[in-house]
Amino acid sequence: MASHAIEVKNLYKIFGPRGEDYVEAVRNGMGKAELNEKHGHVLGLKDINIHMPAGCVTVVMGLSGSGKSTLIRHINRLIDPTAGEVLYDGVDVCKMNDSDLRQFRRHKTAMVFQKFALLPHRTVLENTVYGLEIQGVDRRESEKRALGWIDRVGLSGFEKHYPNQLSGGMQQRVGLARALTNNADILLMDEAYSALDPLIRMDMQSVLLELQKELKKTVVFITHDLDEALRLGDKIAILRDGCVVQQGTGQEIVLSPADDYITAFVKEVNRGRVVHVETIMRPLSGNPEGLPLPAGTVLEVAARTMTGAHINTAHVVDANGRPIGAIDLQTIIAAMVTPTSHADRQAA
Numbered sequence: 001m002a003s004h005a006i007e008v009k010n011l012y013k014i015f016g017p018r019g020e021d022y023v024e025a026v027r028n029g030m031g032k033a034e035l036n037e038k039h040g041h042v043l044g045l046k047d048i049n050i051h052m053p054a055g056c057v058t059v060v061m062g063l064s065g066s067g068k069s070t071l072i073r074h075i076n077r078l079i080d081p082t083a084g085e086v087l088y089d090g091v092d093v094c095k096m097n098d099s100d101l102r103q104f105r106r107h108k109t110a111m112v113f114q115k116f117a118l119l120p121h122r123t124v125l126e127n128t129v130y131g132l133e134i135q136g137v138d139r140r141e142s143e144k145r146a147l148g149w150i151d152r153v154g155l156s157g158f159e160k161h162y163p164n165q166l167s168g169g170m171q172q173r174v175g176l177a178r179a180l181t182n183n184a185d186i187l188l189m190d191e192a193y194s195a196l197d198p199l200i201r202m203d204m205q206s207v208l209l210e211l212q213k214e215l216k217k218t219v220v221f222i223t224h225d226l227d228e229a230l231r232l233g234d235k236i237a238i239l240r241d242g243c244v245v246q247q248g249t250g251q252e253i254v255l256s257p258a259d260d261y262i263t264a265f266v267k268e269v270n271r272g273r274v275v276h277v278e279t280i281m282r283p284l285s286g287n288p289e290g291l292p293l294p295a296g297t298v299l300e301v302a303a304r305t306m307t308g309a310h311i312n313t314a315h316v317v318d319a320n321g322r323p324i325g326a327i328d329l330q331t332i333i334a335a336m337v338t339p340t341s342h343a344d345r346q347a348a
């Protein structure tokens with residue numbers, strides 16, 4: 001299924017009647033507090049540059065007020081930027097005329113919301129076909145497509161139920177089925193799972209990961225939960241006060257937090273369950289030694305396998321069984337220990 005990247009470039013959002021007037025000042029270093037105190041404007045986003053790869057899940061993470069919702073709303077232009085671009089297939093969404101924007105929203109993007117945003121007087125099926133109805137798709141065709149997705153998200157048998165007859169998790173499944181029925185390339189998920197109980201939330205993460213293996217949508221997923229970000233994100237961008245403080249894979253962020261803010265975020269993460277052996281392996285020198293460990297093995301499993309086999313060295317192999325690096329138990333254990341602060345690591 002076709003899918004395309006999103007490129008956010010030099011994006012600024014300054015809320016207030018004369019936002020444009022302050023872009024230069026913000027570019028030159030004026031902070032959120034000063035902008036607010038002196039000029040009564042709110043800095044929403046500052047110089048955001050994020051490449052959101054096609055067919056991947058990009059998670060945007062940050063505490064409340066960091067700018068996550070403001071950012072995701074620029075992608076389908078529910079918010080206009082003060083400066084900058086949001087490119088999709090080389091076209092700036094921020095410059096589309098009304099008709100192109102309408103087409104883009106209807107056909108290229110679908111949103112899944114935290115509060116489900118289901119229509120209460122419509123059944124599961126009627127909610128799911130809603131987007132296609134707006135697009136004017138023939139009823140028989142839209143029902144067929146909707147029923148397929150209702151089944152895929154595990155709601156077969158509930159087609160005629162109304163939202164208030166469903167649990168939160170089930171309502172979120174309807175939200176997902178509705179988004180997928182639109183057959184859009186871009187899936188925008190704004191804190192989609194944040195209101196769910198932890199077990200249901202894990203369940204929904206699994207549903208998304210399972211579907212994504214096949215669908216390869218360009219997913220933008222907003223969350224304030226690091227575990228969720230690490231589980232879902234092929235790439236993670238962390239925002240603070242409207243700025244990107246770090247972006248990269250979960251592995252990169254957990255292993256090399258960019259500053260003390262990120263270090264505080266990743267402190268509680270069980271690195272043994274997140275970091276893969278290939279992230280910390282060294283280049284092969286000579287013949288591969290010890291056990292072969294498939295790339296993608298997490299450190300905890302690698303350590304257990306090696307201690308179980310009473311060996312200290314191993315080599316990492318790719319999907320074809322080709323050796324790609326070497327690793328030893330000491331390195332693995334060192335990498336499993338949480339770093340102290342960013343400054344400590346710099347000094348070490």
Ligand SMILES: Nc1ncnc2c1ncn2[C@@H]1O[C@H](COP(=O)(O)OP(=O)(O)OP(=O)(O)O)[C@@H](O)[C@H]1O
Pocket residue numbers: 015016042043044062063064065066067068069070071224
């Ligand atoms: N319409 C608006 N007018 C003025 N300020 C706004 C507006 N929308 C957002 N903001 C401000 O922009 C900043 C970023 O808000 P945003 O809602 O994007 O953060 P968030 O990370 O999504 O937070 P949360 O997790 O609480 O939803 C905040 O300081 C917020 O108060």
